[in-house]
Amino acid sequence: MSASEQPSATGGAQPAPAAQAPAAQAAAPVAGPAAEIAAGYAFDGPALDLGALLWDGACHPDAPIRIPLPVLNRHGLVAGATGTGKTKTLQLIAEQLSGHGVPVFLADIKGDVSGISAPGEGGERVGQRAAEVGQEWRATGFPCEFYGLGGLGPGIPVRATVTSFGPVLLSKVLQLNRTQEQSLGLIFHYADAKGLELVDLKDLRAVVAFLVSDTGKAELKGIGGLSTVTAGVILRAITAFEQEGAGGFFGEPEFDTSEFLRTAADGRGTVSVLELPAVQDKPQLFSTFLMWMLADLFHDLPEVGDPEKPKLVFFFDEAHLLFKGASKAFLESITQTVRLIRSKGVGVFLVTQTPKDVPADVLAQLGNRVQHALRAFTPDDAKALKATVRTFPKSPYDLEEVLTGLGTGEAVVTVLSEKGAPTPVAATRLRAPESLMGPVDAAALDAAVKASPLYGRYAEAVDRESAYEKLTAEQKAAEAAALEAAAAQEAEKAAREAEKNGARAPREKEEPSLAEQVVGSGIFKSLARSIGTQLGREISRSVFGTARRRR
Secondary structure, three states: OOHHHOOOOOOOOOOOOEOOOOOOOOOOOOOOHHHHHHHOOOOOOOEEEEEEEEEOOEEEEEEEEEEEHHHHHHOEEEEOOOOOOHHHHHHHHHHHHHHOOOOEEEEEOOOOOHHHHOEOOOOHHHHHHHHHHOOOOEOOOOOEEEEEEOOOOOOEEEOEOHHHHOHHHHHHHHOOOHHHHHHHHHHHHHHHHOOOOOOOHHHHHHHHHHHOOOOOHHHHOOOOOOOHHHHHHHHHHHHHHHHOOOHHHEOEOOOOHHHHHOEOOOOOEOEEEEEOHHHOOOHHHHHHHHHHHHHHHHHHOOOOOOOOOOOEEEEEOOOHHHHOOOOHHHHHHHHHHHHHHHHHOEEEEEEEOOHHHOOHHHHOOOOEEEEOOOOOOOHHHHHHHHHHHHOOOOOOOOHHHHHHHOOOOEEEEEOEOOOOOEOOOEEEEEOOOOEOOOOOOHHHHHHHHHHOOOHHHHOOOEOOOOHHHHHHHHHHHHHHHHHHHHHHHHHHHHHHHHHHOOOOOOOOOOOOOHHHHHHHOHHHHHHHHHHHHHOOOOOOEOOOOOEOOOO
């Protein structure tokens, strides 16, 4: 990559001249079933160009396959076996969305999506693909911001407070069972009601420990108890989670997900790339964190119905990890969030290997489909292939044969038309991305991150007073009060002994009793005020248990 092609935090590099493409091999005119398929993609309004129709072994550049821009909030699925080109498809769609002024969020699992910020590299293969599909290819970089979970790896740190994350999502991350999840919900309920802010994991640990202490057990009598066994499981799960290095994902400053909705100065949508290679070994964590981001956006965005173009398109890579081991209630929450966020103008594309990785109720919400090749090497593969074919509308193609014969960068497509009806199934040779198909240089990535105006806002972690500090202070105050009471008791005892022996010393006024001393102490009054001011302050939570923040 030349110096002029380096990415920046505010915009992509300038386009390079178009690649010199060899002449495309002439294909027979589109006719018969192929013409009917092509007609299903002849949209009048703005649309994204995916590629050209494949029919009877030939590619037809005069029959473009497209997705109408207004239906991108109807969600989608990009599926296919490893190595079939799913990542390049994401890149292709993200580029065009950015060009239309639509912000995009991409999860970069393997670290090879950062190239979207830099112009692509032309060559014979790119030129040939462009000629085959009728593409005027120009090397172009796009405006990007790079993020990292909790500051692990390159990127602006994305953190969430434990309170905001909520008990449902956290239970999945900690791999708790249903009973333990309910107990964690009770712990959050108590913390919310008492104004004990759970900013990081040490706050949560402090509240759990308090509620099973001799002092804290009484706090839950009216709303159910917390067994020491369950508390022990939760505390061990938190400790193991922290030992994996995940503690840094929770804290402040909490990331404002509205940052994902920004556009660049030239009007193009900003592509937010979440760099996840450093947490590849924590799939439950990053998949659940992506769900938190989506739920947080859902809370804050107003209803817009069906806009002319989406406010954001969110690509959820390795989506099968989100559903693995999920409870029925968790799946219902995902289904509801995906269904309702459409009306907020947000489109969600799930990226996985086969449609069977996605629960049927969620799959039913995905109107746009890009299915790359599937393999049928084993009986299970063959079963998955047949199940995938059944999810498509009727087609003149032999889909089992087509899906096993697609090459890299080819896919079977069906989308929603401008009227909301499914388009005909179309085997498609996809266009080549115009940005760099690979990662940018590490130094360039680091420079782009530190040049971002968001870096100063989120880079440095903050540890303010929260539940841990408050409970620690209360514990110290309680210990001091106990010592004071014990001293008073000893003094009373000594006074009684002295009076009994006729040696009671004269005093100006009657000393207060033990109870009067404790209740009248400044520490006790402070604690009483603290508890009294927290009543009625319970945080409002969503279907996922995530907190509704006041921005």
